[in-house]
Every structure is written in structure tokens, then in C-alpha cells.
Amino acid sequence: MNGLISENGLSRAACIESVAAGRPIVHCITNFVTVNDCANIILAAGGSPTMSRHPAEVQEITSGCSALVLNMGTISDVEAMILAGKKANELGHPVILDPVGAGASAFRRDTLKTLLNEVHFTAIRGNATEIRYLYDGSGLEKGGVDAALSDSITRDDLTSWGALAQRLAKRLDTVICISGAIDIAADSASAYAFPGGSPLMSRITGSGCMLTALMGAFLGGWFEENRRNASGTPDSQSTLQMLTPFDYVIAAQAEMNAAGEIAAAKTEQAGGGTMTFRMHLIDAVSLMTGGLLNEYAKVEKVPLCDL
Numbered sequence: 001m002n003g004l005i006s007e008n009g010l011s012r013a014a015c016i017e018s019v020a021a022g023r024p025i026v027h028c029i030t031n032f033v034t035v036n037d038c039a040n041i042i043l044a045a046g047g048s049p050t051m052s053r054h055p056a057e058v059q060e061i062t063s064g065c066s067a068l069v070l071n072m073g074t075i076s077d078v079e080a081m082i083l084a085g086k087k088a089n090e091l092g093h094p095v096i097l098d099p100v101g102a103g104a105s106a107f108r109r110d111t112l113k114t115l116l117n118e119v120h121f122t123a124i125r126g127n128a129t130e131i132r133y134l135y136d137g138s139g140l141e142k143g144g145v146d147a148a149l150s151d152s153i154t155r156d157d158l159t160s161w162g163a164l165a166q167r168l169a170k171r172l173d174t175v176i177c178i179s180g181a182i183d184i185a186a187d188s189a190s191a192y193a194f195p196g197g198s199p200l201m202s203r204i205t206g207s208g209c210m211l212t213a214l215m216g217a218f219l220g221g222w223f224e225e226n227r228r229n230a231s232g233t234p235d236s237q238s239t240l241q242m243l244t245p246f247d248y249v250i251a252a253q254a255e256m257n258a259a260g261e262i263a264a265a266k267t268e269q270a271g272g273g274t275m276t277f278r279m280h281l282i283d284a285v286s287l288m289t290g291g292l293l294n295e296y297a298k299v300e301k302v303p304l305c306d307l
Contacts, residue, residue, distance in 0.1 A: 003192050003299025004254060006247045010239055013290035013297070015218055015251035018240055020046040022228070024066035024220025027088075028213060029053045029081050031073025031100065034206030037278075038069070038213035044286035045255075047217035053077045058084040066220035067093055069213055070115065073100040078111050085119030094122040094219035094245060098212040102126065103133035116172070122219060123249050125177035125212045128153055128161070135168045153180035155195075162191035162302035175249050177215070179208050184302070185253050187246045196257035196298035198264035200277045207281075211256045214285070218252035219245055250299065258296035259284035 004012045025048045030038050039049040052061040058080045062068050068088040070081045088095045097119075102112050112134075124134070132138060153161050165176040165186035178184040183194040201207040222245055229241045263280035270276055 003250065003301055004294060004297055006243055007190075008242055010243055010247075011290065011294075012243065012247050012251040012254070013293040014240055015221060015243060015248045016046075016255070016288060016290050016293065018221035018225040018248075019217050020221075022066065022221045022224025023048055024217060024224050025050060025064065026067050026069060026213065026216040026220050027052065027058075027062045027065040027084065028069040028071070028216065029058065029077055029084060030069060030071035030098075030209060030213070031075075033073055034071075034209040037206045037210050037282075038071075040282050041210040041213050041285055042217045044282050045214055045217040045288075047220055049213070053080050055080045055083055059087040062087050062093070063091060065093065066223045067216045068095045069098070069216040070095065070119075071098040071100060071209055071212060072102070072108065072111060072115075073098070073209065075108065075111055078114065081115060082118045085115065089120050092223075094216070094223055095119060096212055096216050096219060097121045097124045098209060099124065099126045099130050099134060100209075102130040103137070121172070121174045122245050123175040123177060123215055124172070125179065125208070125215060127208060128178050128180045131165065131168065131176060131178045134172075135164050153178065153182045153184065155182070158182065158184070158193050158302050162186060162193070166191050175246050177211075177249060177253060179211065183253055183257065185246070185250055186302075191302040192250055193300045193302050194253050194257050194298060195300065196254075196296070197260040198277075200264050200267065200274060201260045201281075203274050204278045204281075207260075210281075211253070214256055215249055215252045218248040218255075222248040251293070254297035254299050255285065255288055255293055257298065258293055259288060261296055262292075 042049040170188035262284040
């Protein structure tokens, strides 16, 4: 619960209000396997998705958006990703990367290197093996996109994974998010663990992609909150403006895990399976409030790691 209070004492649960109030348009260049779920999770959070991916229009499209999500799941649009990413950087829009299958092939390794060289990312979210590859170049060399069993995150190694995430965040000047049995989010100064959620989340296609898209909606909400208040007087400015992109990422991760727990309970009550769970997961995001997030979210600060 304490993790939902930011370093300056503000409630991160209030970030939900920014998404609902700002109706951020989130530009997603994502993979065809999960594109519909990504669009629906953004809509459920209160944002508006656009999935434009042709190089001829992505710069113009992303110019009218609040955030950009780049997903490497089925790479066929590297040029579009770079063009959109550079334009978003130029305009100060948040950019989120999902390095799906990082290291699994030479093409993916080259694409990831190019993206990191050409675009600055506000946040990067991947599973433990993808993030480890980003950190030291190891893992995911067998062609898969799921995390290796050796890269499971348990309570015994939270501090070491937190340290890895912090160091990588500092190196890339970004927020690093690691999805696993216990999720981790870190910037260069601190790391948080998220022990909630549901095992069913790993049994549906795209729960990670949906989380990345949800982070796009929340960071789009952060962008719109700051844009609304940019010309206001100090007295009229929202306290939400004092929250950082990292705060919004923490809120998005907490919301996804809370939705997972709510969806799992409803699925069990209905006697349903994985498809029922998927439906309830998106429902739970669409019905989430700050009060529900405070009730269900589990967020713990990981002991500060020596950098």
C-alpha cells in the first residue's frame, strides 16, 4: 500500500484521474497478435488508441497524440518505429518500448540496437529475460519470446533484480519495468516490487503487451496533465502535475495487477477459463477507480541498491 504514495506524499492512485480527464490518444506500433487487446486496454483505461504503422504517415499521426508505444512482437515496421519515435522525442511525448524477444534473432538484436540508438524511451517494459538481455546481452537466443525459467523473480532475489533494473535505468536514462511472478519497476534512484496479479495473466496471449499499452495510456495522461497546466497560474495547477512519469508507470503496473486479481476472482466465480479471464481483465481496468486501486494494489519498495 505504501508504494502508492509518491516520494512527495501524493497518491499515485490519482493518476487514474489524469487518464480519464485527458483522454490521451496513444499511438501504438505494435504486433498483429495482440493489437486488438492493446487497443481495448487503452480504451478501458480512458484513452484513445490509434494503430497507424505506415512510414508515410506515422510522423503526422504521432504529432497529434499524447504518447507512443513501440512493440517488437512481430517486427515489420522498423522504419515507421524510428520515424515516429524521433518525432515523439522532438515533441516531448512519452515513448514506451516493449522489446519482445530481444536477443532471439540477429534481426531482433540489430533492431533493438537501432531503436535504442535512434530513440529516447521514457519507459521500457519487458519480461525478465528480455530485460536481462538489454542489461548484459545474455539470454533469449533460442527464438522464443517467453521468459526463461532461470529468470524467474522470487522474493529471494528481489534486491538483485532491483539493482539490475536501477543500473539499466541509469544507463539508458529511462524507467525499467520487469514483468514476472513478481513485477519490478525502477528508475535510477529507486525500485518497487509488485507481488500481486494472477497466474492466469501468463496463460493468455498479450498480457505483457497490454501492460505496455496501459503504461502508454498512463504516460499519455501525465503528458496531458502537464499540457493542461502549462499555461495556468501556480494556484490553479493540479497537484497531479507534481507526479513524475515514474509515478505514472508505478500506477499503471499497480492497476494491471489489481485488475488481474479482480478478474481472477470473477473468473473463478463464473467457473470460467482463460478466455473468461481475458474478458474480466479488460472489464476490471475499465471499472478501476482510485479507491479500488488503493484496496487491491500491492506495491513494496525494494531496498536501495548500491549503484
